[in-house]
Every structure is written in C-alpha cells, then in structure tokens.
Amino acid sequence: YTEQVDIPAISGQSAANTITFDGGNPLTTQLRFACTGFTPGNYVLRFNGTNYVTFRNLAISNTTNTSTSSNILVFNSTNIRIVKCMIGDNNTTPGSVSGQSSTASLYRIALTGNATNPGTASVVNHNIFIDSNIINFGYYGIWSAGNLPTAKIYTTNNIFNGQYLY
Numbered sequence: 075y076t077e078q079v080d081i082p083a084i085s086g087q088s089a090a091n092t093i094t095f096d097g098g099n100p101l102t103t104q105l106r107f108a109c110t111g112f113t114p115g116n117y118v119l120r121f122n123g124t125n126y127v128t129f130r131n132l133a134i135s136n137t138t139n140t141s142t143s144s145n146i147l148v149f150n151s152t153n154i155r156i157v158k159c160m161i162g163d164n165n166t167t168p169g170s171v172s173g174q175s176s177t178a179s180l181y182r183i184a185l186t187g188n189a190t191n192p193g194t195a196s197v198v199n200h201n202i203f204i205d206s207n208i209i210n211f212g213y214y215g216i217w218s219a220g221n222l223p224t225a226k227i228y229t230t231n232n233i234f235n236g237q238y239l240y
Contacts, residue, residue: 078107083123089153097132100160100208104133109143116143121151122189128155135163136180144181145212149189150198156183157203162210180212182237185227186219195219202227211236 087093097103109116118136121127134145145161148154161182183204187196196219205228209215215237218227 075104076106076108078109078118078120079105080120080122081124081127083125084127087124087126089126092126092128092153094128094130095132096128096130100131100133100158103131104135106133106135106137108137117147118145120144120147120149120189121154122149124151124154126153127151128157129159130155130157131159133160135161137163144184144192146183147181147189147192148183148185148199148202150187150196151202152198153201155203155205156207158206160208160210162212181214181217182209182212183215184217184219186217192217193219199227200225204229204232206231208233208235209237213238 084093097105105118107118109118116136118134119129136143136145146156181192184192185196185199185202186192186194187198188194199218202225204216209232215232215234216229
C-alpha cells in the first residue's frame with residue numbers, strides 16, 4: 075500500500091473494543107509513502123488522537139526519508155501498540171539516509187504533542203507499546219517529547235539498526 079495513513083479518534087473504542095491491523099508478514103505487507111519537501115507534517119502512519127489501535131506484522135517505510143519526517147507519528151494518543159513491524163527500509167546504507175547523512179532529522183517513531191511537529195511535547199500519550207520491531211536507520215529510532223511523568227511508554231525486544239541516536 076503506497077499512501078499516507080492518518081488514523082483519527084474513533085468513537086466506541088475501549089479496552090474491550092480494539093482495532094488491529096495485522097499484515098501477516100512485514101516482508102510481504104508494506105505501508106510505504108514518499109514524504110517530500112521539508113514540511114513537518116510528513117509521515118507515513120499517524121495516530122491522531124487515536125485510542126486502542128494495534129499495528130502488527132507490517133513494514134512501514136518513508137521511501138524518500140526526507141528530513142523532519144516520521145515513519146510513525148503518535149500524536150496525543152493512548153493504548154497504541156506497534157508490534158513485530160519493520161520500520162524504515164532495511165536496504166539503506168548505515169550512515170546514509172537516501173543521500174542524507176545519518177544525522178538528518180528523521181524520526182522512525184515520534185511520540186509527540188503536535189500533529190505536524192514531532193519535536194513538540196505531549197501531555198496525553200500514554201500506554202504506548204513498541205514491542206519486537208526492527209527499526210532501521212534514521213537519526214532517531216524512537217523519539218518521545220515531554221510526556222507526563224506518569225505516562226507509560228513501553229519499548230521491549232526491539233532491534234535498532236544504524237540510527238545516529240536510539
């Protein structure tokens with residue numbers, strides 16, 4: 075699938091009523107989008123005030139790896155699960171992101187308080203589970219800005235490849 079995906083708040087979601095997108099295999103099921111320019115709203119997948127959604131077994135890639143873009147942007151959302159996904163292309167050369175240095179401002183996963191700017195602090199993101207993913211290249215593997223001291227963000231069993239910062 076080659077498109078930008080924005081998942082807004084969906085009424086009726088709860089711990090007993092969740093939504094799961096399961097691709098079956100991240101080697102064969104891909105969500106790809108070519109972010110262009112330097113606008114901070116560049117993302118492949120955005121959770122936009124979303125609750126109780128899981129993405130599992132998908133490859134999620136920004137095919138141009140533009141500076142200030144994100145593969146996954148989590149904006150003021152709760153109970154989000156990103157499980158067994160491949161985030162970022164696995165064929166990018168370490169230290170280089172499609173012609174950019176490894177220090178390009180590229181977020182693979184950004185937890186933020188602004189729907190278009192990954193660097194903005196969030197006071198809402200809570201119960202975010204990032205588990206058993208392969209996160210390839212980019213400047214930041216996972217970025218989280220200003221979450222509440224009580225926010226629960228779980229990162230377990232992930233593999234990081236070639237980031238400038240984890």
